Amino acid sequence: MSTAVAAGAHAHEHHELGFIRRYIFSTDHKVIAKQYMTASALMAILGGLAAYLIRWQLAWPETDVPGWGPFGPENYNAYITMHGTIMIFFVAMPFLLGAFGNFLIPLMVGADDMAFPRLNALSFWTLTVASTILVVSMFLPEGPAAAGWTGYAPLSANALYTGVHWGQNLWILAIAAEFASFLMGGINFLVTTLNMRAPGMSLMRMPLIVWTEVTASVLFLLSVGPLIAGAIMLFLDRTMGTGFFLPDKGGDPLLWEHLFWFFGHPEVYVVALPGFGIMLEILSVFSRKPIFGYKMIVYSTITTGILSFVVWAHHMFVSGIDPRLATPFSITTILISVPFAILVFCMTATLYGASIRFTAAMLFALGGLITFILGGVTGIFLGSASSDIYMHGTYFVVSHFHYVLFPTVFFGGFGGLYFWYPKMFGRMMNETLGKIHFWGTFIFFNCVFIPLFFAGLGGTPRRLYEFSNYEMLAHLQPLQVMATWSLIGLLIVQLPFLFNFSYSMFRGKVAEKNPWHANSLEWTLDSPPPHPNFPTPPRVYHDPYEYSVPGMSEDWLPQDQPMPVGAATAAGK
């Protein structure tokens, strides 16, 4: 535990430091978490702007975008690339892993800080460099990368094909720096969880959000290596005239697809699992019930992680790989429905016999579960190779992955913000504004992407600047218009949230230690917690989901309090 001691000693000197060392170059995991949150919020505004520009063009082609101006096909390709890159790498990961993982892991396992506080700060500042590179690329005269967020070669491997030179180079550098940042972060998550848990905090007593964050980190650590190699090869192809992905120089474009998706598919779970972790914490607290099937959920999480390494070729069924590979990859892909079914059924069973309080956080968790299920089941159409022949590359895919990612990143993430805001900032957010934010987001999100499922079924390919060349798509245009109006609505209902978030920081009701009557260790501390986190080292007696234990007068039992003798018997312990 010498690391913990060192972190503690460092923190004491910390309090005497000035503003810059305390809030800018801080090594306190809670400050770094807020920095990640700020970074992801700023990038989310850019990602949302890109979505607005894209969707305006799709609904009303070649009209000036209000507040922006003309939007040509070269802008379109650039902004779909930026939208995907930003939302996955610079919003979802910093938000769910950077912000929530950093804030929660040390507090929840009972540690004073991360195992490597300086590495943690370095990880954040590396992400800042990465984001800056990406944003700078958007101001280059020939525009940013325009080869799609998947950067398929040869389109991405030679400037000749897109007309974008340094935009694409900077895209590769930004991605590479982002990977380096999350490698450092992932190592920290893993080491902190394995080595710095409080006495009594066995692995099977950890909150599920910790399990999902750590599983996500391990997936990232194991999958990103091949893509870092791929990114270097792509950079060399572009700048040094090598030909790793260029057939006329003996290379192979499919190599990039393999390297990209070997990382890219686990990446889906890197993002989705922490989102589920947040929803699980919230569900239990506001149902006043233990999570149903804790162990089943832990094993499902791990199984999902393992399976995610052997499904990548489902992105490549029609790519020209040996067609005999399709059925094995269909089987592994569709098999992922099993651990996810366990997860969803356990969440549903948690609601059975509950005593549900519909706070804004709970609404977001339930909304996330409800919307995710549609993302899950539509995945079967794409996992089955024969059905995928028709669905691949259409708006059906676009809707499917938005239904997987939006519920986990935004419903999960917003739910987490409403839930942990009092712990992060010491004040409560406004519940009424929170509920308006939820219902607006829930309704408008569904109204954006349900029409697009049907556009996809009708045969609309994704990534087209406009559809007027296609007679067969003319009757589907109203769906595009509806999706765009709904997107505008979706963006507008984020305003009450932004107001609520910033106003409550100064004027919100002062939060108690444990406003939701929750069990995990962070709620035993002041809001916000001091640094170092635990004035007295905590001792843990049971898992964090002991709600409504029979024979007790209170319906919650913090992890640092032993189970009363009578209650333990009644609970069958």
Add this chain to the structure above:
Amino acid sequence: MIQNWMPESVSTFGGDIDSIIRLIFYIVGVWFVAVEVLIVYFAIRYRRRGPRQAAYLKGDSWREASWVLIPVAIVLVLDLGLDVAGHAAWETEKLTLPTAEYEVGVSAKQFNWEFVYPGPDGKLGTEDDVTIENELHVPVGKVVRLELSSKDVLHSFSVPNFRLRQDVVPGRVIRAWFQADKPGTYEIQCTELCGFGHYTMHGNVFVQTQQDYDNWKRDNLKPASAAGAQ
């Protein structure tokens, strides 16, 4: 139900693909509705009505876990069923290449489809081949084999009415086939991002009766040296 949203299927294997899509639709549709209804019902039924205590259910015993594990076992069986059913359709379209009655080369480039027809000698890859951009003419009911290649980047050859899609990869020749069973004009899409003109990369398949096709062939498939050829 789901088919009403899809363009008409006019190839021999299109029906097989549609059957799989339909099968998946009904299976996941039932699960989707059942789980969503259950969640909404639980949310309403078990809302907080005063300080009443919730049930203490951890799902640790086999008896409780079976509420989850039995439905999951059904999911697993259905998964495997879908794998088997899906394989048959995949095999027809992608693993078997029936004897070609008609062959066309497809050469993709930013942002056009070049269709290479055999000239009077009836063979592809000879000097009298005729290249026509963005128009694929084929006789109805004949097995057509396509030899797909690309001159620059990735493209994807897709004819939604045929339920046919195949990426086109530079440096390779990839074979695909179809047998259209209804005359008409069907649109060809490029469904892999291929550059700024991606959205303009559009073609048509003209599925013609033998008579119409023969007339078209007589007028258009002359060797490049002959007058009037494109």
